[in-house]
Every structure is written in structure tokens, then in C-alpha cells.
Amino acid sequence: MSTHTPERAERSGTDVAAGPEAGAATRPETGLLIIGASQAGVQLAISLRGTGFDEHITLLGEEDHRPYQRPALSKEFLQDKVDKENLIFRSQQYWDEHDIELVKGARIVRIERHAPAEDGRRDGSGVAVAADGTRYPYRRLALAVGARARRLELEGAELDGVVYLRSADDALALKARLGDFRDVVVVGGGFIGLEAACSLHGMGKHVTVLEHGPRLVGRAVGEDTSEYFLRSHRERGIDIRLEARMRRLVPGTGERAGSVAGVELEDGTVVDAQLVLVGIGVVPNTELAEQMGLAVDNGIVVDRHAVASDGTTVAVGDVANMPNPLPGAPEGERIRLESVNNAIEHAKVAAYSLTGRQEEYAGIPWFWSNQADLKLQIAGLTLGYDSTVVRRDDAKGRFSVLYYRGGQVIAADCVNAPLDFMAVRAALGKGQNIPAGAAADPAVPLKTLVVDRTAQEVPA
Amino acid sequence: MPTIHYTDAAGETRDIEANVGDSVMETAVRNGVPGIVAECGGSLSCATCHVFVREDELEQLPGMSEMEDEMLYGTAVDREDCSRLSCQIKVTDGMELHVTTPETQV
Ligand SMILES: Cc1cc2nc3c(=O)[nH]c(=O)nc-3n(C[C@H](O)[C@H](O)[C@H](O)COP(=O)(O)OP(=O)(O)OC[C@H]3O[C@@H](n4cnc5c(N)ncnc54)[C@H](O)[C@@H]3O)c2cc1C
Ligand code: FES
Numbered sequence: 201m202s203t204h205t206p207e208r209a210e211r212s213g214t215d216v217a218a219g220p221e222a223g224a225a226t227r228p229e230t231g232l233l234i235i236g237a238s239q240a241g242v243q244l245a246i247s248l249r250g251t252g253f254d255e256h257i258t259l260l261g262e263e264d265h266r267p268y269q270r271p272a273l274s275k276e277f278l279q280d281k282v283d284k285e286n287l288i289f290r291s292q293q294y295w296d297e298h299d300i301e302l303v304k305g306a307r308i309v310r311i312e313r314h315a316p317a318e319d320g321r322r323d324g325s326g327v328a329v330a331a332d333g334t335r336y337p338y339r340r341l342a343l344a345v346g347a348r349a350r351r352l353e354l355e356g357a358e359l360d361g362v363v364y365l366r367s368a369d370d371a372l373a374l375k376a377r378l379g380d381f382r383d384v385v386v387v388g389g390g391f392i393g394l395e396a397a398c399s400l401h402g403m404g405k406h407v408t409v410l411e412h413g414p415r416l417v418g419r420a421v422g423e424d425t426s427e428y429f430l431r432s433h434r435e436r437g438i439d440i441r442l443e444a445r446m447r448r449l450v451p452g453t454g455e456r457a458g459s460v461a462g463v464e465l466e467d468g469t470v471v472d473a474q475l476v477l478v479g480i481g482v483v484p485n486t487e488l489a490e491q492m493g494l495a496v497d498n499g500i501v502v503d504r505h506a507v508a509s510d511g512t513t514v515a516v517g518d519v520a521n522m523p524n525p526l527p528g529a530p531e532g533e534r535i536r537l538e539s540v541n542n543a544i545e546h547a548k549v550a551a552y553s554l555t556g557r558q559e560e561y562a563g564i565p566w567f568w569s570n571q572a573d574l575k576l577q578i579a580g581l582t583l584g585y586d587s588t589v590v591r592r593d594d595a596k597g598r599f600s601v602l603y604y605r606g607g608q609v610i611a612a613d614c615v616n617a618p619l620d621f622m623a624v625r626a627a628l629g630k631g632q633n634i635p636a637g638a639a640a641d642p643a644v645p646l647k648t649l650v651v652d653r654t655a656q657e658v659p660a
Numbered sequence: 661m662p663t664i665h666y667t668d669a670a671g672e673t674r675d676i677e678a679n680v681g682d683s684v685m686e687t688a689v690r691n692g693v694p695g696i697v698a699e700c701g702g703s704l705s706c707a708t709c710h711v712f713v714r715e716d717e718l719e720q721l722p723g724m725s726e727m728e729d730e731m732l733y734g735t736a737v738d739r740e741d742c743s744r745l746s747c748q749i750k751v752t753d754g755m756e757l758h759v760t761t762p763e764t765q766v
Contacts, residue, residue, distance in 0.1 A: 246692075269701045276703070286686060287701070294692040541699055541706075563766060568705035575727070577705055618727060622707070622734025647733075 224333030230301070231255020232554065233328055233338035235308050235488065237267045239540055240517025241344030242289050243547035249298045251555045257300045258336065260328075262307035265368050266292070271540060273371040274395035275570050279402060280375075284368065307331045311341070311492050324512030340512065340554060343489060343500060344547070347482035347518040347538065352387060356449025361460035362476045365396055374477070381474035382406055385463045389416040389440065391569045393479030394429065398572040400477075401438050408471050409433075410444035410463065412480075419481075420567075422582060424590050424601045425613040432574055449476060482538060484519045497521055499536040504560045506550035514550040517543040525561035526581050526610065527631055535583065539567045564628040566621075573597075577618065579625040580611030591620065593642040602639055608653060609634045623647040662755035666693045666711075669763040678751040684759065685709040685747035695761025702747035704728060708765040709746045710735040714758035718742055721749055737762035 232248070234241045237259045245259050261267065268287040276282045295302050313326035328336040349364040351357065364370055382405060386397045389411030401407045415426035434440055445466040452461035462470040484499040495501040495509035499521030506514045506522070524533040545563050552559040567578040585603035592599050600620040603611040609628070614621035623646035627634055633653045634646055661677040664687055678687040688696040697708035704727055713721065721744070728748050732739045746759065
């Protein structure tokens with residue numbers, strides 16, 4: 201199955217400026233080099249084997265861990281309910297059996313593309329160069345480089361005790377500090393901030409969440425859902441401050457000099473914190489793509505087949521900016537999604553592209569977030585909604601919001617309401633609708649309200 | 661060692677030695693058993709780890725939570741009386757479990 205052909209890497213006519221760095225190793229050429237060994241990269245490798253791609257695959261990532269799942273880092277892993285071994289995607293045996301070479305701890309810093317052929321077309325081959333100079337020649341390239349935590353730009357942000365939560369190393373470092381603090385400030389009331397806040401609160405920490413915006417998770421859910429989370433989290437004793445304006449992070453004194461001691465707000469009050477966890481979103485890792493001259497605009501711009509602007513490189517997962525995949529979405533609408541489901545579905549699309557099949561993104565985007573006793577499940581995309589319907593059953597602790605665009609349901613946020621989630625996801629998947637009028641009664645199962653979209657558009 | 665026997669919809673069986681404490685889902689995924697997707701990694705959020713447990717082995721498993729029960733109404737292949745979400749079944753000492761995976765999970 202393996203097709204290592206080192207000769208190809210040395211062929212003439214490349215625009216590789218200089219030879220390899222002195223002493224640096226050159227690996228045999230691989231059929232497909234996937235840079236980024238996380239959710240999207242792993243899925244791409246697995247899906248390619250499922251679609252019959254028989255060239256050698258190299259799955260390369262900078263982290264020193266076997267590929268693992270991130271979602272638990274802010275939830276079960278932080279709460280010590282699972283350990284690192286539980287988060288590993290596949291056993292080594294699996295990679296070996298499928299001729300997928302796993303390279304850990306290698307950071308790619310540069311891509312050298314082979315020169316175009318005489319007709320000006322590039323076949324997509326080149327060499328990826330790692331920080332230690334090792335060269336990885338490839339025939340095709342996939343960028344699954346994801347995103348990194350956005351850094352806080354504020355006086356004191358470099359103090360010890362200011363932490364982020366994106367990788368296993370971040371989570372391990374945070375866990376190692378659990379004994380050192382009582383008061384934690386979480387900067388950012390998005391999913392990761394709130395999940396971590398709930399985990400830490402559940403472990404007996406005193407937690408304050410500082411959210412710059414007027415509501416929680418403003419980027420991903422509507423106002424009703426924000427309000428629901430705000431109330432629930434405040435009731436459990438998490439101090440949440442909206443429209444919080446921070447002035448600086450305050451250093452400790454004496455023994456704690458150099459470490460953070462609190463957060464000073466613009467009104468002069470100081471919130472004590474021996475740990476400040478920053479969760480203010482992510483920045484897509486587009487540097488390699490930019491250096492390659494690929495179109496970049498809030499992520500690597502790809503078409504419906506996960507192919508970048510050069511026509512050969514594929515880009516998948518958190519790093520990709522793609523056409524809105526929801527059936528019926530307006531032409532030209534683009535989106536960059538940060539979710540496991542997207543990483544998986546997008547990788548499947550890319551796997552087809554790499555084997556010459558032109559499949560489009562199928563399936564309905566979905567997302568989950570567990571925050572203490574609240575299990576949020578989101579189906580669809582709220583982009584461009586014009587009305588909502590709230591279903592609320594306080595006795596059962598259930599809460600859902602359905603989002604509509606032009607009378608058609610396009611998404612739902614469901615809290616502790618899996619039946620609602622499932623009904624909406626299924627309806628979206630079949631292109632069906634759940635008419636808004638009847639949906640507000642939480643006693644009526646949504647499943648019983650589903651109608652065909654076209655049937656509804658024909659006047660009675 | 662406990663062993664889980666996974667039979668796919670076409671009738672092919674793979675027997676996997678499992679670690680006590682892992683879930684039936686984790687055991688499958690780590691070894692690349694087809695037919696179990698498990699998008700949410702065991703968080704009881706996706707219902708893509710649906711399995712049918714051999715009828716006579718059902719009773720020896722701990723019962724399911726209300727959440728699992730409700731999630732089972734949203735599986736890609738309709739639930740049956742012997743349906744479970746495999747991320748909710750922990751491997752126990754000496755376990756010999758036979759499960760069948762549905763034709764599709766999504
Ligand atoms: C704490 C946390 C909780 C989450 N919870 C949920 C959740 O509940 N539900 C959900 O749907 N999603 C959740 N997510 C989001 C989900 O994990 C991401 O959407 C998913 O990991 C994206 O996968 P990816 O492969 O595109 O990118 P990433 O996971 O970011 O992986 C990219 C990989 O590429 C590597 N890399 C980058 N540049 C280079 C380079 N130059 N050379 C070599 N390697 C490189 C990185 O080190 C990284 O390992 C969560 C994320 C985090 C961090
Ligand atoms: S793995 Fe998602 S519900 Fe079991």
C-alpha cells in the first residue's frame with residue numbers, strides 16, 4: 201500500500217530556493233501530508249482509508265501527545281472524570297495497520313511548493329519544513345492546523361497564573377495548579393469559559409466570570425438562551441459580570457510577586473484571583489496558508505469540496521472558511537465553524553475531494569456544551585434568523601429555542617431537551633419544517649409537528 | 661480479559677479485548693471498529709454510538725438514565741428494545757458482551 205518514492209522529492213524544476221539545511225533529515229515522500237493531528241486531521245486520515253485512498257499518509261502535528269479529543273479538556277478531564285488515555289482517538293496499532301504514519305512533536309514552519317508545470321498548473325506537491333529543519337516531501341497537502349487561543353492584550357497578561365485552555369498541555373498545567381488557588385477569574389463568557397467556570401465551581405473554587413459583552417455566549421446562541429444560562433449559573437453561585445471592563449491584571453506582592461493576584465476593573469474595584477483563565481475565542485492558524493499564497497479571510501478560504509484557492513491543497517476544520525453548508529442557505533454566505541461535528545464532516549468532504557469525487561458537505565451542523573447540570577445541544581446554524589420560538593418546561597428543567605428564517609426552521613438550542621434536539625436535527629436533515637405556530641407548547645413533542653417544506657409552501 | 665464482540669450490520673464479527681472501566685464505545689473507537697462513530701466522545705450528546713445488545717445479555721447491564729433513553733429516540737437507525745448507547749456501558753470484570761452495530765449512525 202505504501203508508496204514511498206524519495207526520488208520524486210529530488211526531481212528538478214522545483215522552486216525550492218536552497219537545499220536542505222545542513223544536517224537536516226529529509227523524509228521519504230508521502231502521498232498525503234496532513235499538517236495538524238487533531239479532530240479534523242485524524243478524521244481525514246481515517247476517512248481516506250475508508251474511501252479507498254491507498255497512498256501513504258503522514259499525519260503530523262506539533263503536539264507531543266498522541267492525537268486526542270479536546271472537548272473534555274474543559275469538562276470531564278478538568279473534573280478528573282476521565283484521564284488522558286480516554287481522550288486518545290485511536291490505538292497505535294490502528295495507525296500501523298492502516299499505513300498512516302504518525303509524527304508527533306513536529307512543528308511545520310514553512311512550505312516549499314514545487315514549481316508549476318509548463319502549462320502553469322501545479323500538481324499540489326512540495327516540501328513541508330519543520331522547525332528542526334526536517335523536510336517532509338509530499339504529493340498532496342492537507343492543512344488541518346486548527347486555531348489557537350486568542351491572547352489577552354492587557355497590562356499584566358504575562359503574569360504567572362494567567363492561563364489558556366486549548367490543548368492537553370494547557371489542561372494538564374491548569375490541573376497541576378488546582379491546589380494553588382481558591383479564587384479564579386474566567387475572562388470570557390463563551391462556551392469554553394463557561395464550561396471551565398462550571399467545572400472549577402463544581403470543584404469548590406470561587407469563580408467570577410468577566411464578560412465584555414452584554415450577554416453570555418453572544419456569538420453562538422440567541423438572547424433567550426444567553427439569559428437562561430446567565431440565570432442558571434448565577435443561581436448556582438458563579439459570580440457573572442456582564443459588560444465588564446477590565447483595566448489591568450494586578451500582580452501579587454512578596455512571595456507572590458510575578459504572579460497574578462487579581463483583576464482591576466475600570467471602576468477601580470479589584471476582583472481577587474490567584475488564577476485568571478482566558479477564554480476569549482480563537483484565531484485560525486492561517487500563517488502557512490498565507491505563506492503559500494492561498495486566499496485567507498477569517499480562515500483559509502475553501503470551496504464546497506474543502507479545496508483551497510490553489511485548486512489542490514485541502515483545508516479542513518476550525519481553520520477553514522467555507523460556504524454555509526446548510527441546505528437552502530443563500531449563495532455566497534460563508535462561515536468558519538469551530539466544532540467537532542464540523543471537523544468530522546468537513547474532513548469527509550475533503551477525503552472525497554482527494555480521491556477525485558466531488559461530494560458536498562452533507563449533514564446538519566451540530567454542537568454540544570455541558571455546563572454543570574445543563575446539557576446544551578445545538579442543531580443547525582442560526583445565521584440570518586428572523587424569529588424565534590421558545591419552549592420552556594421549568595418543572596422538568598427543559599428549555600429550547602427554535603430559530604426561523606423566512607418561516608423555515610434553521611436551528612435550535614436545546615437545554616436538557618434531547619428529544620427537541622433530535623427532532624430538529626432530523627427535520628433539518630430531511631429538508632422538513634416545524635411550523636412556528638404550534639412549536640411553542642412544550643407539552644407537544646416536536647416530532648409530531650414536522651411537515652414537508654414544499655408541502656407547507658403550497659397554499660392550502 | 662473482558663471481551664466485546666462487535667457484529668456489523670453485514671454480519672461480520674470482531675472480538676476485542678477490553679479494559680475494565682473503559683466504555684464499550686471507547687473500546688470500539690480506539691480499535692477502529694466500524695459502525696460506531698461517537699462524535700461526542702462519550703458525552704451523551706450525539707447518539708452516534710448506538711448498538712443493539714444481545715437480548716439475553718441485556719439484563720446484566722445497569723439500567724439506562726432518562727437522558728440515554730431520550731437520546732435513543734434520535735438514532736439514525738430506529739431503536740429497538742435491546743438498543744443502548746455504547747458510551748454508557750462500562751466494561752466490567754469478566755464481561756463477555758455481544759453487540760450489533762446498526763447500518764448507519766448518522
Ligand atoms: C477546551 C475545549 C472544549 C471544546 N468543547 C467542544 C464541545 O463541547 N463540542 C464541540 O463540538 N467542540 C468543542 N471544542 C471545539 C473542537 O475541539 C474543535 O472544533 C476541534 O478540535 C477542531 O479540530 P481541528 O482539527 O480543526 O483543529 P485543532 O483541534 O485546533 O487541531 C489543530 C492541530 O494542528 C496543530 N498545528 C497547528 N499548526 C501546526 C504546525 N504549523 N505544524 C504542526 N502542527 C500544527 C495544532 O497543534 C493542533 O494539534 C472544544 C475545544 C476546546 C479547546
Ligand atoms: S458517544 Fe455520543 S452519545 Fe455516545
